[in-house]
Amino acid sequence: MEYCPVTYPDVFNQEISQNKAVHIYFSQAIPLVTYIDESCLYLKEKKCRICEGVCENKAIDFRQTPEKRKVKVGAVLLSLGLEPFDPRVRPEYRYGEFQNVVTSMDFERLLSSTGAYAGEILRASDLKHPQKIAWIQCVGSRSVVEGNNSYCSGVCCTYTQKQVILTKDHHPEAECTVFHNDIRSFGKDFERYFQRAENLPGVRFIRSYVSIGREIPESKNVTIRYATPDDGVKEEEFDLVVLSVGLNPPREVIKLAQQFGVELNPHQFCKLDPVNPLVTNRPGIFVSGGFQGPVDIPESVFSASGAGSQIGQLLDYRRGKLTQEREYPPERDVSQEEPRIGVFVCHCGANISGVVNVPDTVEYCKTLPHVVHAQNQVFSCATNSAKEITDITREKGLNRVIVAACSPRTLEPLFRDTLREAGINPYYYEMANIREHNSWVHSKEKEAATRKAQDIIRMSVARACHLEPLQEFDLPVNKAALVVGGGLSGLTCALSIAAQGHEVHLVEKDADLGGIARRIHYTLEGLDVPAYVQDLVGKVYHHPLIHVYTGATITEATGFIGSFVTRVQSDRGLSEIKHGAAVIAIGADLYTPGEYLYGQDERVLTHLELEEKIAGGDEKVTGAQSLVMIQCVGCRNEDRNYCSRICCSQSVKHALKLKELNPQMDITILFRDIRTYGFKEDYYRAASEKDVKFIRFEPTAPPRVEAGTAEDGRSVLKVTVPDYILGKELELDADVLALAAAVVPSAATKEIAGLFKVTLSPDGFFKEAHVKLRPVEFATDGVYLCGAAHYPKFMQETINQSYGAAGRVLTLLSRDTVLASGSVCEVDENKCVSCGACITACTYGAIEFYETPQGRKAKVNPVLCKGDGLCNTKCATGAIMLKHFTDEELLSEIDAALVEETAPTALEAAA
Amino acid sequence: MRLIRVMCSGRIDPAFVLRAFSQGADGVFIGACHLGECNYITHGNYHTLNMVLLLRLILEHLGLDPERLRMSFMSGAEANLFVENVNDFVKKIKLLGPVGAGEGIGPQELKRKLETATELVPYIRLVERERLRAPMMSEEAYYAYFAGQEMKRLFQETIVEKLAIGQIIALLRAGPLTTAEIARSVGLTPSEVSKHLSTSSRHRLVRYDQEQKRYALA
Numbered sequence A: 001m002e003y004c005p006v007t008y009p010d011v012f013n014q015e016i017s018q019n020k021a022v023h024i025y026f027s028q029a030i031p032l033v034t035y036i037d038e039s040c041l042y043l044k045e046k047k048c049r050i051c052e053g054v055c056e057n058k059a060i061d062f063r064q065t066p067e068k069r070k071v072k073v074g075a076v077l078l079s080l081g082l083e084p085f086d087p088r089v090r091p092e093y094r095y096g097e098f099q100n101v102v103t104s105m106d107f108e109r110l111l112s113s114t115g116a117y118a119g120e121i122l123r124a125s126d127l128k129h130p131q132k133i134a135w136i137q138c139v140g141s142r143s144v145v146e147g148n149n150s151y152c153s154g155v156c157c158t159y160t161q162k163q164v165i166l167t168k169d170h171h172p173e174a175e176c177t178v179f180h181n182d183i184r185s186f187g188k189d190f191e192r193y194f195q196r197a198e199n200l201p202g203v204r205f206i207r208s209y210v211s212i213g214r215e216i217p218e219s220k221n222v223t224i225r226y227a228t229p230d231d232g233v234k235e236e237e238f239d240l241v242v243l244s245v246g247l248n249p250p251r252e253v254i255k256l257a258q259q260f261g262v263e264l265n266p267h268q269f270c271k272l273d274p275v276n277p278l279v280t281n282r283p284g285i286f287v288s289g290g291f292q293g294p295v296d297i298p299e300s301v302f303s304a305s306g307a308g309s310q311i312g313q314l315l316d317y318r319r320g321k322l323t324q325e326r327e328y329p330p331e332r333d334v335s336q337e338e339p340r341i342g343v344f345v346c347h348c349g350a351n352i353s354g355v356v357n358v359p360d361t362v363e364y365c366k367t368l369p370h371v372v373h374a375q376n377q378v379f380s381c382a383t384n385s386a387k388e389i390t391d392i393t394r395e396k397g398l399n400r401v402i403v404a405a406c407s408p409r410t411l412e413p414l415f416r417d418t419l420r421e422a423g424i425n426p427y428y429y430e431m432a433n434i435r436e437h438n439s440w441v442h443s444k445e446k447e448a449a450t451r452k453a454q455d456i457i458r459m460s461v462a463r464a465c466h467l468e469p470l471q472e473f474d475l476p477v478n479k480a481a482l483v484v485g486g487g488l489s490g491l492t493c494a495l496s497i498a499a500q501g502h503e504v505h506l507v508e509k510d511a512d513l514g515g516i517a518r519r520i521h522y523t524l525e526g527l528d529v530p531a532y533v534q535d536l537v538g539k540v541y542h543h544p545l546i547h548v549y550t551g552a553t554i555t556e557a558t559g560f561i562g563s564f565v566t567r568v569q570s571d572r573g574l575s576e577i578k579h580g581a582a583v584i585a586i587g588a589d590l591y592t593p594g595e596y597l598y599g600q601d602e603r604v605l606t607h608l609e610l611e612e613k614i615a616g617g618d619e620k621v622t623g624a625q626s627l628v629m630i631q632c633v634g635c636r637n638e639d640r641n642y643c644s645r646i647c648c649s650q651s652v653k654h655a656l657k658l659k660e661l662n663p664q665m666d667i668t669i670l671f672r673d674i675r676t677y678g679f680k681e682d683y684y685r686a687a688s689e690k691d692v693k694f695i696r697f698e699p700t701a702p703p704r705v706e707a708g709t710a711e712d713g714r715s716v717l718k719v720t721v722p723d724y725i726l727g728k729e730l731e732l733d734a735d736v737l738a739l740a741a742a743v744v745p746s747a748a749t750k751e752i753a754g755l756f757k758v759t760l761s762p763d764g765f766f767k768e769a770h771v772k773l774r775p776v777e778f779a780t781d782g783v784y785l786c787g788a789a790h791y792p793k794f795m796q797e798t799i800n801q802s803y804g805a806a807g808r809v810l811t812l813l814s815r816d817t818v819l820a821s822g823s824v825c826e827v828d829e830n831k832c833v834s835c836g837a838c839i840t841a842c843t844y845g846a847i848e849f850y851e852t853p854q855g856r857k858a859k860v861n862p863v864l865c866k867g868d869g870l871c872n873t874k875c876a877t878g879a880i881m882l883k884h885f886t887d888e889e890l891l892s893e894i895d896a897a898l899v900e901e902t903a904p905t906a907l908e909a910a911a
Numbered sequence B: 001m002r003l004i005r006v007m008c009s010g011r012i013d014p015a016f017v018l019r020a021f022s023q024g025a026d027g028v029f030i031g032a033c034h035l036g037e038c039n040y041i042t043h044g045n046y047h048t049l050n051m052v053l054l055l056r057l058i059l060e061h062l063g064l065d066p067e068r069l070r071m072s073f074m075s076g077a078e079a080n081l082f083v084e085n086v087n088d089f090v091k092k093i094k095l096l097g098p099v100g101a102g103e104g105i106g107p108q109e110l111k112r113k114l115e116t117a118t119e120l121v122p123y124i125r126l127v128e129r130e131r132l133r134a135p136m137m138s139e140e141a142y143y144a145y146f147a148g149q150e151m152k153r154l155f156q157e158t159i160v161e162k163l164a165i166g167q168i169i170a171l172l173r174a175g176p177l178t179t180a181e182i183a184r185s186v187g188l189t190p191s192e193v194s195k196h197l198s199t200s201s202r203h204r205l206v207r208y209d210q211e212q213k214r215y216a217l218a
Helices: A042-046 A050-056 A104-111 A158-172 A190-198 A253-260 A299-316 A358-364 A383-395 A409-419 A434-437 A448-467 A488-498 A513-519 A529-542 A609-613 A648-662 A680-690 A749-757 A797-811 A836-842 A887-899 A903-910 B014-022 B045-061 B077-098 B107-118 B121-133 B139-147 B150-174 B179-186 B190-202
Strands: A007-009 A018-022 A022-024 A034-036 A076-078 A101-103 A133-139 A176-180 A204-205 A210-215 A222-228 A231-240 A240-247 A284-289 A341-346 A371-379 A400-405 A429-433 A471-476 A480-484 A504-507 A546-549 A553-560 A563-570 A573-579 A581-584 A588-590 A604-606 A625-633 A666-670 A693-696 A703-708 A717-722 A728-733 A736-741 A743-745 A781-783 A817-820 A826-827 A847-852 A855-860 A880-882 B028-034 B069-073 B206-209 B213-218
Touching: A007 A717, A018 A022, A042 A299, A076 A253, A076 A299, A101 A104, A104 A158, A104 A240, A133 A158, A158 A176, A158 A240, A158 A581, A190 A204, A204 A222, A204 B139, A210 B139, A222 A240, A222 A887, A284 A299, A299 A488, A299 A797, A341 A358, A341 A383, A341 A448, A358 A371, A358 A448, A371 A383, A383 A400, A383 A588, A400 A409, A400 A448, A409 A429, A429 A434, A429 A448, A434 A693, A434 B121, A448 A573, A448 A887, A480 A488, A480 B014, A488 A504, A488 A529, A488 A546, A488 A736, A488 A797, A513 A529, A513 A609, A529 A546, A529 B014, A553 A749, A563 A581, A573 B139, A581 A749, A581 A797, A588 A604, A604 A609, A609 A648, A609 A736, A625 A717, A625 A728, A648 A666, A648 A680, A648 A736, A666 A717, A717 B121, A749 B077, A826 A855, A836 A847, A836 B121, A887 B014, B014 B045, B014 B107, B014 B121, B028 B045, B045 B069, B045 B150, B107 B121, B107 B150, B121 B150, B139 B150, B150 B190, B150 B213, B190 B206
Parallel strands: A076 A284, A101 A240, A133 A176, A133 A240, A176 A204, A341 A371, A341 A400, A400 A429, A480 A504, A480 A581, A504 A546, A581 A781, A604 A736, A625 A666, A625 A736, A666 A693, B028 B069
Antiparallel strands: A007 A018, A022 A034, A210 A222, A222 A231, A471 A817, A553 A563, A563 A573, A588 A743, A703 A717, A717 A728, A826 A880, A847 A855, B206 B213
């Protein structure tokens, strides 16, 4: 890369900074290797070839040509992703015209430490830090003008808030202004996130349509015109304007759709089956992620996992046909031998050797105690290098191996395997990180970096002397699954698991299956829900591998991944269920309003009750002259600081249905922000066009409701609310008042969480292992979640996630055993004084007392221990010790770090 | 800066920190996950912050600058935060100078002080669990709590006397000393030293040598 003479705009960094023709795509790319693209002089003009000459590994081959390969597959998954909206299609955004108007994608690369200016936020015109930054929301979204998308992209509100928070982190003095329409913080924990951004000093959220004015010739600042109810129209100057662009369908989607023969919806995303959003119109071709529609990361991840499960269903008969068993030589017992350490110092191409003097370092290693072999390698991770390590370990009788290279996060498993190949316990392997911790951060101080590399290796050698062989153990996996909850999510998940040949025990507290979906009669998109649920329930009852327990309560849940034992009291009596995995799909409950005369006046209904009355053809509802709906009842407040996500669309759904049944009805929806994200925006627009009135209110001045009489003398409910646009109090007469009551965590949530040792989020819903990356798993191994138990969501999202959970369950159940790490805690009973400090610290419940002839002693269940080692620091007698991170091992590292050098030199070598 | 890997900051023992200082490290930096974003479910980083703040009180009490021990919170994706924190820390430590020397404490004295504190670690664990553990709260609240009067009183009650007696015993290992000599070495008033000596005599840790007119180990 250093030698390549071609520089051209870096596509990954939005063409803000430059890159070379030979380059790494971006710093987290997988695989993390360099490649040459079309800007190469040789490829264009048959000139140059400098890189070919300087590459020591002869890795560059200009003779390569594109080739076509035929691959036979049983299924195809279309994960085509999304494309950011390009604001150049609308000249009024001034993108490309004014230098200091950027897209949110550009801004993202400015924020990133691997971005265009290495984490500095600089604007294009003068490369200075912008002080006043404005974000404009809904660029390219929620608009029916030519070139824009009519739908809501769903992610921009929150990513803008993230950008505001990060900008304030970078420059606390920056003034950030967000011009927005509705704030759509409908995702899990998003409401709190919005509040965090909004409450930062120097941050303004202004609800206003805006237009970009002009560029000031001298400063290149950009003006924005906006209007507020208090001040009227204003024009304000900003140093930088960020366009929060929406999400477009994937690039070349029409061509790809034709190639695969899949149908698109009018927005050019994949046309989805409402009851199975993971399949296309062509059997065998599946869809996940952004091609389903504009989605955030968690939805994208669980749909990917769900598509995986469905492909598993399709191809289950071929499972395991292409796998090969690895065989290792028997392990040599070296625990009684003196340490014989081998050190392999990796050049990592020039990544390390360009900074660290590797030959000197190798010579230094040979002077360290117990080191009997040291050598360099160009790439230790290359297959032949790994083989070399194995061979030399055998030849020279090494019993500990250190590779001085990169972070253990990526390659430790590979090198541990290398040791196993040589018949040595993998825990005798130690990794010295002289790349991330050294050569990459000290590239300008080569001598100090070489000394530091030697220090790091010396520390590793000291630690290696104390390493012990540890046994990983195979836990058998019981092939059955337990699904807790017989609603839509539980049913879907159970069927998908059973379809892949696994027994499923489905536990439902009610007498019937179907859950809350039984009370829903139609969806916004027009799905006949009762027919669908009935079909699903039928399939579950008829499936030979699914055992249904109704009227059930779980009395006890014990065990761990692969072998759980759960006791269930149900209509079948008391059952003891043995299972390898558990899925929590207990759904959610509905808030019972205490406000707006609910429960006192029979004309006040919740949405679910309204739906039942509409479906039942209740004249009082369908024949009403006037109907008012109030949004956010029982949530987005102090008690429940979250958005229930589905209610805005529910209201729109009912409004449209009622307008269809009775076009004369006056319908008014009182809202705070309308959150009809994604394609649901179209229905919001349709409702407006059908003259459904939307009136916004502030939480500080909520609507007031009292019984009264209309002008025509009929008895009505009087709903009073301030109208901010007209600037006066409005009084509405309602024959029916429908409340969008919050979705709240199921009453059983806490009990179930306790039984299965899983945790809850601040709002009381179940907490997933990682909000973005592991949205269907718990941190507790072998336990999964899906549906509204996780967070309120639409049926389509529930179905996606339920298949997603099934996919993760299958990943576990398709194996015969799971490997438990050897790095777990162990108690020295002679030292244990049974104080219980470790037991209190271990929230995994991995430590318990048991009786011995010497009295009560703590004992670790190695299967439940996750190896974090917190208990070690709680034990007053040092009786409990985390293997592989023992006091001895860690203290030896500390001593070795400081043994040769006195502090001042250590300081010099530091950053 | 030399890095040592642990799987969770909760594994970091006060003894490790003290060992690093006694081996001549001028600063100890602990990088941990953001509070409330535990990779495990144990929230070990809260425990570590509690331990760090307690250790900082001990360092300060021993005459060392508590800024030599710092804990920062960051995620794996926040390289910029790590760089900022580390650079700032290194700058701070360079200002403070070498450990001990920067505070005007001689190497022998430093060693004795840190050894005394290390010997106290098992006791610290016990008393931390019983009395000095703060409930989980924000980083700022932790710092405020540990700077507050309540903690000052608790620290005085639980740790200070132990540290003083520990140091006196460490001093007496080298040979008998008078109250005044002890007072000079550990930086206490003679009357405070007398109080500790009488407690220690009661516990039969030290005795008064009539012949030498000095205190000695029992």
